[in-house]
Amino acid sequence: MRHIADSTVRRLSLYLRFLEEFEARGHTTISSDELAARGGTTSAQVRKDLSFFGSFGKRGLGYSVPELTGRLRQILGLQREWRVIIIGAGKIGAALAQYEGFRQRGFHVAAVFDSDPAKVGQTLDGVVVRHVSELDRVTALEQPDIAVITVPADAAQRVADQVIDAGVRAIMNFAPIRLQVPESVALKTVNMALELEGLSFALSNGRDAELSGRDA
Amino acid sequence: MRHIADSTVRRLSLYLRFLEEFEARGHTTISSDELAARGGTTSAQVRKDLSFFGSFGKRGLGYSVPELTGRLRQILGLQREWRVIIIGAGKIGAALAQYEGFRQRGFHVAAVFDSDPAKVGQTLDGVVVRHVSELDRVTALEQPDIAVITVPADAAQRVADQVIDAGVRAIMNFAPIRLQVPESVALKTVNMALELEGLSFALSNGRDAELSGRDA
DNA sequence: AGTAACTTGTGAATCAATTCACAAGACAGC
């Protein structure tokens, strides 16, 4: 398969959301135009995004909502359940552990770890917080797919190395640091301060220096 | 000023971080090459990013660390303090209210709101949670610059309209929904589920369908 | 069966971002 841009994958996720809404409302078909309007893009963009993966529509008719929903789930790998571990049970880690949006979409929080003995043993939405010393043992047992790192910046790289050694191939990093990971490991970093600075820039430089990012 | 890409602004924020590290270590000058290596990009990219705003370096020498630091702060609008309000004192709202990274970078949480009477009156890191019915009154008084929206999806648009009416010109949205805002309002949306689905895609499609996003 | 009204899928064209490559400036050593 040829290279798929991150922006394309992000839009596919959005399309899936909208399709689920349409499905709930009983619509059985949808046009690229309707999907585009809902997602703030153009019909050509929608068709191009889908064309990377095949031809799912019928000319003159549009797309079957259930079929396209299924295809997108398949493309995005959402047909199976992914096992997630969270390392760092601070404010953000705890919030994520209890976030319903994850479970709903098939991301199962299999374990939560922290280095603070005061936090170990606490229960977050049914999952007990374990001490990080158990990380290797539990990881070997649970075979998690994704590690969410919500530890302080100075511990993040160490934790990343550890979970990669243990076989984790996808990391979502909330520490404000650029993690070094091998080519074979997928990495996404969410940095709140960076986002806020984007807003600060926009406010300071007016609407001419417009945001071209994820939001229109 | 001509249009500045979101990706450029994001990199400028990163350069600023690295400069602060270099400054702390006592370095007085830095080359575009060093900055690039630290940020996972190329020296040409660094110079091009900076060139949108002026010429801050000396040929043969590089950049003065304190000077470039100051320039970047100025460009990003970080010389002043920004007043932030958070609407929604749930898990994520509370975590953000107490996040040190904000304060450190000049983002001052001026007020937190929630609609749940049980939450109203609680204190988050020195800020009392107020009832949303006070939103208009407090906003008129405090004149916040940025609103962080951490309410459920079905309330997010209503809250956005309300703060925009009240004069807020930048919104950071954590609700999993596409907010409609006027051209003149800067908007950033952070959607955790979307990010996780990006990882799910990467895991399902191997390293060929590589992430081209913020992480290398 | 023929016509009109739709809508997809996709090469070609355009627009945007990144990388190349080099002239021009700055300093150090002699």
Added chain:
DNA sequence: GCTGTCTTGTGAATTGATTCACAAGTTACT
């Protein structure tokens, strides 16, 4: 002050993403 070594700043070239535009299907209607 001349030579050699750096490193910036920036047009030009390249690479990548989006938009255009239209042939090719599909259905509904007559």
